[in-house]
Amino acid sequence: MHPLFDSSFSEQLTAAAHEIMQVIAPERVHFNAQELYGICTTGATRQIPFAVKAVDRNEILHVLSVARAHRLPVYTISTGKNWGYGTANPVENFCIVLDLSLMNRILDFSSDLASVRVQPGVTQGQLYQFMQEHGHEFLVPVTGAGPHASLMGNLLERGYGITPHTDHFAALLSLEAILPNGEVYSSTLNDLGCGNINHHFKWGLGPYLDGLFAQSNFGIVVECTIALMRKPQSISGFIFTLNSPKDVGKAAEALRNLSQSLPGILGGMNLMNSHRMLAMTAPFPSAQVKPGESISAELMQDLCRQHNIAAWTGIGGIYGTKAVVKAAKKEIRRQLRPLAKKLTFIDERTLSTLNLVSEYVPEFLNKKALVLLSQKARKVLDVVSGVPTEAALPLSYWKTQKKYTAKQKHNIATDDCGLIWYSPLVLNRDLEIEKYISFVQRICQKYAMEPLITLTTVSERCFDSTVPLLFDRKDKDALQRAQQCYQELLLEGQKLGFFPYRLGIEQMAQIVENPDSVSWKLVEKIKNAVDPLNILSPGRYCPSKSVARGSASS
Ligand SMILES: Cc1cc2nc3c(=O)[nH]c(=O)nc-3n(C[C@H](O)[C@H](O)[C@H](O)COP(=O)(O)OP(=O)(O)OC[C@H]3O[C@@H](n4cnc5c(N)ncnc54)[C@H](O)[C@@H]3O)c2cc1C
Numbered sequence: 274m275h276p277l278f279d280s281s282f283s284e285q286l287t288a289a290a291h292e293i294m295q296v297i298a299p300e301r302v303h304f305n306a307q308e309l310y311g312i313c314t315t316g317a318t319r320q321i322p323f324a325v326k327a328v329d330r331n332e333i334l335h336v337l338s339v340a341r342a343h344r345l346p347v348y349t350i351s352t353g354k355n356w357g358y359g360t361a362n363p364v365e366n367f368c369i370v371l372d373l374s375l376m377n378r379i380l381d382f383s384s385d386l387a388s389v390r391v392q393p394g395v396t397q398g399q400l401y402q403f404m405q406e407h408g409h410e411f412l413v414p415v416t417g418a419g420p421h422a423s424l425m426g427n428l429l430e431r432g433y434g435i436t437p438h439t440d441h442f443a444a445l446l447s448l449e450a451i452l453p454n455g456e457v458y459s460s461t462l463n464d465l466g467c468g469n470i471n472h473h474f475k476w477g478l479g480p481y482l483d484g485l486f487a488q489s490n491f492g493i494v495v496e497c498t499i500a501l502m503r504k505p506q507s508i509s510g511f512i513f514t515l516n517s518p519k520d521v522g523k524a525a526e527a528l529r530n531l532s533q534s535l536p537g538i539l540g541g542m543n544l545m546n547s548h549r550m551l552a553m554t555a556p557f558p559s560a561q562v563k564p565g566e567s568i569s570a571e572l573m574q575d576l577c578r579q580h581n582i583a584a585w586t587g588i589g590g591i592y593g594t595k596a597v598v599k600a601a602k603k604e605i606r607r608q609l610r611p612l613a614k615k616l617t618f619i620d621e622r623t624l625s626t627l628n629l630v631s632e633y634v635p636e637f638l639n640k641k642a643l644v645l646l647s648q649k650a651r652k653v654l655d656v657v658s659g660v661p662t663e664a665a666l667p668l669s670y671w672k673t674q675k676k677y678t679a680k681q682k683h684n685i686a687t688d689d690c691g692l693i694w695y696s697p698l699v700l701n702r703d704l705e706i707e708k709y710i711s712f713v714q715r716i717c718q719k720y721a722m723e724p725l726i727t728l729t730t731v732s733e734r735c736f737d738s739t740v741p742l743l744f745d746r747k748d749k750d751a752l753q754r755a756q757q758c759y760q761e762l763l764l765e766g767q768k769l770g771f772f773p774y775r776l777g778i779e780q781m782a783q784i785v786e787n788p789d790s791v792s793w794k795l796v797e798k799i800k801n802a803v804d805p806l807n808i809l810s811p812g813r814y815c816p817s818k819s820v821a822r823g824s825a826s827s
Contacts, residue, residue: 282367285823286322289343289369293325296335301326301375310353310361310370314669314685314692316752317779319362324370330495334455336371337493340808341453344822347371348810349493351393351426354418356669357694357741358430359778360686364812367822371493374423379403380496386473387411388446390498393425397661400424410504412436412659414444420661421682425497429487430775433731435541436659437502437592440731442487444500447472450492453804458482458492472498488775489796490810491803502659507598509591509620510653511605513613514583518546520612521585521710522703525728525736527608528587529701532733534608535591538601540657542589542730546710547573549725550582552671552743565750567721583614590657591618619650668725672743672751691744693755695762697771699728699736706736709771713740716765720758737774776814785816 294302303309306324313319327333340347348368353361361370377394382403389400398420401413416427416434428441438444449459460477462470471477485491515524521544528542551573561572568576576582587609591601602618609616627650631643652664663683669690670677677683685692699709710726717724717740725743728736742758744751756779763780766772776784785793797816800807811817 282823285343285345289339289345290323292339292342293336297325297327297332301328306370310350310372312686313360313362314356314690314746315359315777315779316691316746316756317359317362317777319368319778320366321363321370322367324372326372326375328375330451330457333371333373333451333493333495336369337451337453337455337808340369341806344806344808344820345369346808346811346822348813349373349393351423351429352396352421353426354422355426355430356418356685356690357692357777358775362778364778364781364810365817368811373493373495376495381472381498382407382409383473384409387501387503388473388498389501390472390496391424392496393423393494395425396421396423401659401661411501412438412504413661414438414441414499414501415656415659415661416441417665419663419666419683424499425494428497428499429494431487432775433541433729433737435543435588435590435656435729437537437540437590438500439541439729441499442484445483445487446475446498446500447477448483448486448494448497450486450494452492453806453809457495458486485799488814490813490815491799493809502592504659505592505594507591507593507595507620508654508658509598509602509618510650510657511587511589511591511602511616511618512650512653513587513609513616515585515587515612516583516614518584518710521546522706524585524587524609524612525701525706526703527612528589528730529733531605531608532730535601535604538591538593538597540590540592542587544585544587544728544736546724546726547577547582547584548723549727550586551576551580552668552723552725553665554580554582556676557671564748565721565754567718567723587613588653588657619654621654624650624654668741669743673745674747689746691742691746691748691752691755693742693759693777694775695738695740695742695759695766696773696775697738697762697766698731698774699738699771701730701734701736705770708769709738712765712769712771713738713762716758716761717742719761720754722755722758731774738771778813781812781814782817785812785814787816 303324306321310324311321325336346368348363349371350361352374373393376392378392381390397413397415414434431442433439451457460471461479462477486494562568591598627647631647634640655662666683667677669685669692673689675688714724722742725741727739731737742755744755787793800815807820
């Protein structure tokens with residue numbers, strides 16, 4: 274046992290591990306949990322006594338009953354790739370990590386009703402492979418976290434992507450969850466014997482309770498049904514650039530107008546600043562930047578010129594029949610042309626032409642540039658077409674000594690990547706966008722962090738912005754600057770009306786422990802009702818009362 278635990282707590286943990294191993298195979302109980310689950314991109318450290326990989330509901334029930342008996346906290350993960358927000362680490366110390374990645378069955382797939390029912394460990398890549406193998410033409414709700422990240426963990430954090438089912442929790446149709454007392458929750462329609470309808474109707478009957486299981490700690494979700502989007506006859510990506518940073522607010526409003534005038538035809542759209550594009554295009558220029566400083570404005574200008582990077586780049590996807598996509602392109606051209614320097618549409622046909630040209634063009638005619646262009650275009654088309662890729666992961670390695678190399682299954686946490694996501698919601702209005710950008714630039718500059726800004730349309734009204742604070746985790750000074758920078762972004766942003774849609778484990782207590790908030794007090798009351806011993810993921814988006822730990826119940 275870990276030397277930091279006092280002896281009676283340690284005894285309870287030893288007894289609990291022993292009891293757990295009476296039902297769960299010892300090779301799935303890990304005492305090197307600190308190494309396996311405790312390494313975090315944000316630099317957070319939690320004491321994790323041990324971890325259990327459960328393979329079915331009975332094993333989960335057993336872990337919970339042992340946890341209740343010994344008053345020990347348990348923290349559930351699906352695949353534990355909550356990178357930038359805590360990775361697989363619990364919010365509080367001394368939790369047993371309950372890893373559900375081996376519960377990875379696709380339980381049901383309905384081609385006619387366009388839905389899939391999955392266990393926690395099912396990954397984006399696995400669903401994609403399933404579709405390919407069975408010839409099903411649906412889009413996987415992909416994210417930048419790549420093929421090995423779960424669908425469920427992401428959805429329970431209310432994560433998003435840029436396919437038309439942008440908001441992943443919005444695509445949830447139903448779920449089942451084991452409550453801390455061992456009861457199994459499903460919506461009222463299921464209890465009425467109408468399971469099939471339940472799996473395909475989001476709201477159930479009566480108060481909507483499924484929502485209680487997202488960004489919370491009220492249950493262990495063991496399966497969920499997700500609405501899928503059928504692959505339309507035609508998908509086209511589009512990419513555009515803005516010459517002047519001054520036009521970004523106007524471009525944001527143009528995207529809002531496009532979403533409103535082409536409802537259901539466009540997916541989520543991204544606007545990315547030059548720092549963000551640079552990090553995805555070229556290595557960090559460490560030779561030209563002194564330690565403890567960030568890229569200067571002059572160097573940034575040079576690098577942008579060198580790599581042909583504009584002040585802002587936008588991408589998006591169009592979905593529909595060929596005629597609909599053609600008409601939508603016309604509308605996009607009409608609305609973006611006054612602002613965009615370049616506007617290009619990419620589909621499978623243009624991409625194969627580009628590939629063909631780059632294959633036959635001789636070296637002296639800049640073959641390399643054409644090949645690069647075709648690779649970039651492929652990435653954009655894959656992302657909007659719901660093809661899981663690792664295309665976004667190299668970003669995490671920008672400031673690290675270890676470099677991203679293709680063809681390996683990446684774990685950015687154990688590769689020393691330092692990453693904290695600041696992901697605030699921003700109203701889609703010109704002036705708000707400008708205010709937001711100058712605020713992020715100012716705070717990042719203060720801490721010598723590059724401001725890598727993306728704005729994604731999560732609705733017609735709001736952007737969610739993601740700012741990855743990148744650093745080398747081995748560099749203590751950079752880690753401290755990144756953590757302080759996040760904290761100032763959080764607090765200053767709040768004053769200006771910007772606040773994250775999702776929190777990291779380090780910030781939860783500071784936000785939820787608020788005696789003046791009726792909402793957080795209600796959350797606490799619900800928690801007390803469903804989990805009086807506070808054994809399930811204590812502190813996760815919920816005030817955490819102190820409970821005597823490690824005292825066995827009689
Ligand atoms: C380069 C990069 C790009 C990224 N791009 C995106 C993006 O486009 N969109 C996005 O949303 N995120 C993105 N992320 C952030 C993050 O990596 C993903 O959200 C990822 O899907 C979360 O990890 P996971 O799926 O393994 O979930 P987990 O880590 O397994 O789960 C997340 C949390 O949910 C809770 N939880 C998980 N499973 C259960 C369960 N069964 N029952 C109860 N509670 C549970 C736990 O508290 C857990 O900590 C990105 C990260 C990186 C590094």
